[in-house]
Amino acid sequence: MTRLVVISDLHFGRDEPELLAPLTRAIREADPDLVLMAGDFVQRARASQFEMARAFMDRLGLQWIGVPGNHDIPLFNVFLRLSDPYRRYRHWISPDREPRAELDNAIVLGLDTTDPVAHQRGRVTARAMRRIGDEIARAAPRLPVILAHHPFHHAPEIEKNLMVGATRALEHWGQSGPHIILSGHLHRWMVEPFVRREGTSMTLQVHCGTGLSRRLRGEPNDFAILDCAGQDVAVTRMVAEDGVFLPDSVVRYRAAQHGWHKLDGTAP
Numbered sequence: 001m002t003r004l005v006v007i008s009d010l011h012f013g014r015d016e017p018e019l020l021a022p023l024t025r026a027i028r029e030a031d032p033d034l035v036l037m038a039g040d041f042v043q044r045a046r047a048s049q050f051e052m053a054r055a056f057m058d059r060l061g062l063q064w065i066g067v068p069g070n071h072d073i074p075l076f077n078v079f080l081r082l083s084d085p086y087r088r089y090r091h092w093i094s095p096d097r098e099p100r101a102e103l104d105n106a107i108v109l110g111l112d113t114t115d116p117v118a119h120q121r122g123r124v125t126a127r128a129m130r131r132i133g134d135e136i137a138r139a140a141p142r143l144p145v146i147l148a149h150h151p152f153h154h155a156p157e158i159e160k161n162l163m164v165g166a167t168r169a170l171e172h173w174g175q176s177g178p179h180i181i182l183s184g185h186l187h188r189w190m191v192e193p194f195v196r197r198e199g200t201s202m203t204l205q206v207h208c209g210t211g212l213s214r215r216l217r218g219e220p221n222d223f224a225i226l227d228c229a230g231q232d233v234a235v236t237r238m239v240a241e242d243g244v245f246l247p248d249s250v251v252r253y254r255a256a257q258h259g260w261h262k263l264d265g266t267a268p
Helices: 017-030 047-059 078-083 087-092 126-137 166-174
Strands: 002-007 034-037 064-066 100-102 106-110 143-147 179-183 190-194 203-207 222-229 232-241 244-256 259-266
Touching (some): 002 106, 017 047, 017 222, 126 143, 126 166, 179 222, 222 244
Parallel strands (some): 002 034, 106 143, 143 179
Antiparallel strands (some): 222 232, 244 259
16 A cells, blocks of 8 residues: 655745644654645745745655645746746755656656746646656556646636646546546645546546645645555545644545546545
């Protein structure tokens, strides 16, 4: 079995300091093979905020990779945003904005969905779409897990615009085989298959909320634990309650020839 911990939207600079120790402890106790950070390490892409974010990730004492979010690009420093938007991300987080990791039961594919010329809306390039599709097609027997910041599907009530190229990417990847997409950005939790036009559900979406941000949008701080075994995955939501992160729910899915099928959903 391969265990992944997924965190997102830490937003250092607008974080909840009281949750730093509980989140660190909960992630360590989960004992994952790899920690995945789905973007928005910081609030305003300042060096001081990136320094705090990097210190937090290093204090975990675990292997980790991440991708940038829209807040990891300078907003008010227009010159830097247009000339070298990832300078501070490269320095403090990683020079690789699309990391790749192979584990026993999963292959993690980092995808940078940020767009320096857009404030919030992301984008998927045609080149990235083809690259990920090729990886999905040859991933077996491992589960392909895509790590991105922006979601590829929004619920009807979401006011933010869906990122450019998302629908086309889902259709293309759906032809390549079952896969999981991990994302953040919306500060809300969701786990469900995305159903394509012909009725298949090759994409299992896992939207994490925010691990540390004070901007909760009506939901608690949380993170996810993914246990991957063969073509099965169990997704556990860990929720902050009275200063402690506790298991809230577990859902289990299996990847079959025609897509993802829910096995059960139980409280732990």
